[in-house]
Amino acid sequence: MITVEVALPGRSYPIHIGSGLLAQAELILPHLRGRQVMVVSNPQVAGLYLPALRQTLEAQGLRVAECLLPDGEAYKDLEHLACIFDRLLAEGMDRRCTVLALGGGVVGDMAGFAAATYQRGVNFIQVPTSLLAQVDSSVGGKTGVNHPRGKNMIGAFKQPALVLIDIDVLATLPKRELAAGMAEIIKYALIRDREFLDWLDLHAPAMMQGEPELLAEAVARSCRHKAEVVLRDEFEEGERALLNLGHTFGHAIETHCGYGNWLHGEAVAAGMVMAARMSQQAGDLSQADVDRILALLQACQLPSQPPAMHADDFQSLMAHDKKVLDGRQRLVLLRALGHAEVVEVEPERLRQALQSMLHA
Amino acid sequence: MITVEVALPGRSYPIHIGSGLLAQAELILPHLRGRQVMVVSNPQVAGLYLPALRQTLEAQGLRVAECLLPDGEAYKDLEHLACIFDRLLAEGMDRRCTVLALGGGVVGDMAGFAAATYQRGVNFIQVPTSLLAQVDSSVGGKTGVNHPRGKNMIGAFKQPALVLIDIDVLATLPKRELAAGMAEIIKYALIRDREFLDWLDLHAPAMMQGEPELLAEAVARSCRHKAEVVLRDEFEEGERALLNLGHTFGHAIETHCGYGNWLHGEAVAAGMVMAARMSQQAGDLSQADVDRILALLQACQLPSQPPAMHADDFQSLMAHDKKVLDGRQRLVLLRALGHAEVVEVEPERLRQALQSMLHA
Numbered sequence: 001m002i003t004v005e006v007a008l009p010g011r012s013y014p015i016h017i018g019s020g021l022l023a024q025a026e027l028i029l030p031h032l033r034g035r036q037v038m039v040v041s042n043p044q045v046a047g048l049y050l051p052a053l054r055q056t057l058e059a060q061g062l063r064v065a066e067c068l069l070p071d072g073e074a075y076k077d078l079e080h081l082a083c084i085f086d087r088l089l090a091e092g093m094d095r096r097c098t099v100l101a102l103g104g105g106v107v108g109d110m111a112g113f114a115a116a117t118y119q120r121g122v123n124f125i126q127v128p129t130s131l132l133a134q135v136d137s138s139v140g141g142k143t144g145v146n147h148p149r150g151k152n153m154i155g156a157f158k159q160p161a162l163v164l165i166d167i168d169v170l171a172t173l174p175k176r177e178l179a180a181g182m183a184e185i186i187k188y189a190l191i192r193d194r195e196f197l198d199w200l201d202l203h204a205p206a207m208m209q210g211e212p213e214l215l216a217e218a219v220a221r222s223c224r225h226k227a228e229v230v231l232r233d234e235f236e237e238g239e240r241a242l243l244n245l246g247h248t249f250g251h252a253i254e255t256h257c258g259y260g261n262w263l264h265g266e267a268v269a270a271g272m273v274m275a276a277r278m279s280q281q282a283g284d285l286s287q288a289d290v291d292r293i294l295a296l297l298q299a300c301q302l303p304s305q306p307p308a309m310h311a312d313d314f315q316s317l318m319a320h321d322k323k324v325l326d327g328r329q330r331l332v333l334l335r336a337l338g339h340a341e342v343v344e345v346e347p348e349r350l351r352q353a354l355q356s357m358l359h360a
Numbered sequence: 361m362i363t364v365e366v367a368l369p370g371r372s373y374p375i376h377i378g379s380g381l382l383a384q385a386e387l388i389l390p391h392l393r394g395r396q397v398m399v400v401s402n403p404q405v406a407g408l409y410l411p412a413l414r415q416t417l418e419a420q421g422l423r424v425a426e427c428l429l430p431d432g433e434a435y436k437d438l439e440h441l442a443c444i445f446d447r448l449l450a451e452g453m454d455r456r457c458t459v460l461a462l463g464g465g466v467v468g469d470m471a472g473f474a475a476a477t478y479q480r481g482v483n484f485i486q487v488p489t490s491l492l493a494q495v496d497s498s499v500g501g502k503t504g505v506n507h508p509r510g511k512n513m514i515g516a517f518k519q520p521a522l523v524l525i526d527i528d529v530l531a532t533l534p535k536r537e538l539a540a541g542m543a544e545i546i547k548y549a550l551i552r553d554r555e556f557l558d559w560l561d562l563h564a565p566a567m568m569q570g571e572p573e574l575l576a577e578a579v580a581r582s583c584r585h586k587a588e589v590v591l592r593d594e595f596e597e598g599e600r601a602l603l604n605l606g607h608t609f610g611h612a613i614e615t616h617c618g619y620g621n622w623l624h625g626e627a628v629a630a631g632m633v634m635a636a637r638m639s640q641q642a643g644d645l646s647q648a649d650v651d652r653i654l655a656l657l658q659a660c661q662l663p664s665q666p667p668a669m670h671a672d673d674f675q676s677l678m679a680h681d682k683k684v685l686d687g688r689q690r691l692v693l694l695r696a697l698g699h700a701e702v703v704e705v706e707p708e709r710l711r712q713a714l715q716s717m718l719h720a
Contacts, residue, residue, distance in 0.1 A: 078438060082438050085507055086507075089507055089509040089513060116516065117473075117477070117515060117516055117517075119511070120502065120512075120516055121516070142480065144477075147449055149449040149450070153445065153449060153478070153479060154445055154477050154478060155480045156475060156476065156480055157480055200585075299434070
C-alpha cells in the first residue's frame with residue numbers, strides 16, 4: 001500500500017492506494033466520527049462492491065445505509081442531490097454521520113456536495129472506483145452539481161477525511177474508461193514531470209492490461225502532483241490553471257459532441273494533442289516531441305484527433321469556457337515536454353491554429 | 361453610525377448600524393468584488409426598499425439584478441433556492457458577482473446559502489430588514505434551507521463581507537415582528553449582560569415606539585454579544601449553546617402550533633419564561649427576578665405563557681430538538697439574571713416542571 005498525505009493548512013488527510021483495501025476496516029475506522037455511514041453509489045458499482053464494503057463496516061458494528069443514484073453526468077443535478085438528503089433524513093443520520101462516496105466522478109461530486117451541506121457539513125470519505133476519479137477527484141475538494149446552463153455551477157469545497165483507492169476495482173472498469181483515466185495521468189507527466197513521461201512510455205501498455213502495481217504507482221504519482229499544485233495555489237489563480245492542459249480544447253469537443261459521446265478523458269487527450277501542436281507551431285516542441293505524445297496516447301487507445309468540426313464553431317465554443325477573462329483566451333501550452341505555461345493567445349493566432357488542425 | 365467589527369480568524373467584516381445607510385454607496389462599494397450585484401429579496405421588502413438601494417448602486421455604475429422569493433418559512437426549501445441559481449445564471453453573473461440579501465431571516469438564509477454554493481462561493485452582503493435578522497442572523501454565518509423532515513437541515517457556513525443595518529427600515533416593520541426581535545435582544549441581556557437588562561427595563565417602551573437611536577444601540581450591543589460568543593466557540597460545543605436560552609421550549613411551541621402561527625421570537629419569549637421558572641424552582645432566581653422578566657416581555661407585547669398543551673406532548677416535542685444527545689435533555693437555564701448555564705435535566709424533573717407550568 002502507498003499512502004499520499006495531502007497536507008492542507010490546519011488539517012491533512014491520507015490517500016491510501018493499493019490492492020484489497022475495501023476489506024481493510026482498520027483503514028476506514030480511524031476516519032469516522034459517529035457510528036452511521038451513508039454509502040452513496042450507483043447501481044452498477046454498488047452491485048459489484050457494496051456488499052463487500054458493507055460487510056467490512058457492519059462487522060465493526062457500524063450502521064450502513066445506502067443511496068443509489070442513476071449513473072451519468074445527466075443526473076448530476078439539484079433534483080438528484082435532493083435524493084441524498086431525503087435518504088439521510090429518512091435514515092435518521094445525525095451530524096456525526098459519515099457520507100462515503102463509492103463510485104466515479106459523478107458520485108464523488110454529488111456525495112461530496114451533500115456531505116458539505118447536510119446539517120451544514122458532515123464527515124466525508126471517498127472511495128473512487130474509476131481511474132479518472134482516482135487521479136483527478138481525490139485531491140482538490142471540488143464538489144457540486146450541474147445546472148442546465150452550465151457544468152458544476154453549484155457546489156462547495158469539501159475536503160475528505162480519507163480517500164481509499166482500491167486498485168482492484170479497476171479490473172471491472174471498461175477499457176475505454178481506463179483509457180480516459182490514463183489521459184489525465186499523461187497530463188501530469190506532460191505539464192510537470194518529464195521523468196514520469198519516460199516511465200509511462202515504458203509501462204502504459206502493461207497498465208492498460210490492468211497490472212495493479214504499475215497502476216497503483218501511477219495513481220500515487222498523479223495524486224502527489226495534483227496535491228502539490230493545489231496546495232501551492234488553493235484559489236486557482238496561478239499554477240493550478242496548468243492542470244487544465246487540453247481541457248479548454250476538450251470542453252469544446254465535449255460540448256459539440258454532447259456529453260457522454262466523448263468521455264472527458266478522451267476529449268482531454270485530443271485537446272492535449274491540439275495544445276502540443278500549437279506549442280510546436282510556436283517552436284517550443286519538436287515534431288519528435290509531438291509524435292511521442294501521439295504514440296503514448298495511441299498506446300492507451302486514446303483519440304489523438306478532434307472530431308470533424310469547423311474552426312469557427314470550435315473557437316466559439318472555446319470562448320465559453322469559464323477560464324476566459326474579459327475576452328482574452330488563456331490556454332495551457334507546453335514550453336517543453338514536462339513543462340507547461342499559461343499563455344494568452346490572440347484570437348487570430350488561435351483561429352489559424354484551429355484551421356490547420358481541424359482540416360489536417 | 362455604530363460599527364461592530366466581527367473579527368474572524370483570517371478575516372473580519374464590519375456590521376454598520378445607523379439611519380439612512382441604504383443611501384450611502386461608500387459603505388457598500390469597498391466590499392464588492394466585481395461590478396455585478398444580485399439582490400435577493402421578497403416582494404414586500406423589495407417594494408419598500410429595493411428602488412432606493414438600486415439607485416444607490418446603479419449610480420456607481422454597478423449592474424443590479426433582482427431575485428424575488430415568496431415570503432415565509434414555507435418557501436425556504438431547495439426548490440426556491442434553485443430559483444436563485446436560475447436567476448444568477450440567466451443574468452450571466454460570474455464568480456466575481458455579489459449576492460446581496462435584502463430582507464429578513466428567510467431571505468438571508470437562502471441568499472447566503474446560494475452565495476456559499478454558486479460557482480462554489482461568491483461574495484455575500486447582508487442587509488437585514490427585520491429586527492430579529494439584525495440581531496440574530498448578522499453574526500454566525502449560518503445559512504441554509506429546510507427539508508420536509510426538519511428545519512435548516514441543508515446549509516453551509518458563509519460569512520458576509522459586510523452587514524449593513526439601516527435602522528430606518530424598522531419603521532415599516534409590523535409591531536408584532538418588532539416585538540419578536542426584542543425577544544432575542546432580551547435574551548442577550550439575560551444570558552450575559554445584567555447591565556443591559558437594566559438598560560432595557562428603562563428603554564424597551566421607547567424602542568417599541570421605534571426610537572431609532574435606542575434601537576441602533578440595542579442592535580449593536582446584541583451583535584457584539586453574539587460575535588463574542590460565536591468567536592469563542594466557533595464549532596458550537598460550549599458557550600454558543602447559551603444562545604439557545606428559551607429555544608428548546610420555543611421549538612416545541614412552534615412545532616405544536618405550526619410554524620408561522622407563533623413567531624419564532626414569540627415562542628422564544630414564552631420559552632425564556634419557562635426556563636426562568638425552572639431556574640426559580642432550582643433556587644437560582646427569585647420570584648422578583650421572574651416578575652422582572654415577565655414585566656419586560658409584557659412591555660414588548662410579547663407572550664409570557666406557553667399555549668395550552670399537555671406536558672407529555674411538550675416533553676416529547678422537546679426531545680426531538682437536535683441539541684439532544686443520547687437522550688439527555690440539555691437545557692439553558694439561568695443561574696442569575698445575566699448569567700446562563702447549560703444544565704442536563706433528568707426527564708422526571710422536566711416532566712414535573714412542565715406540569716406545573718402548563719397547568720398554571
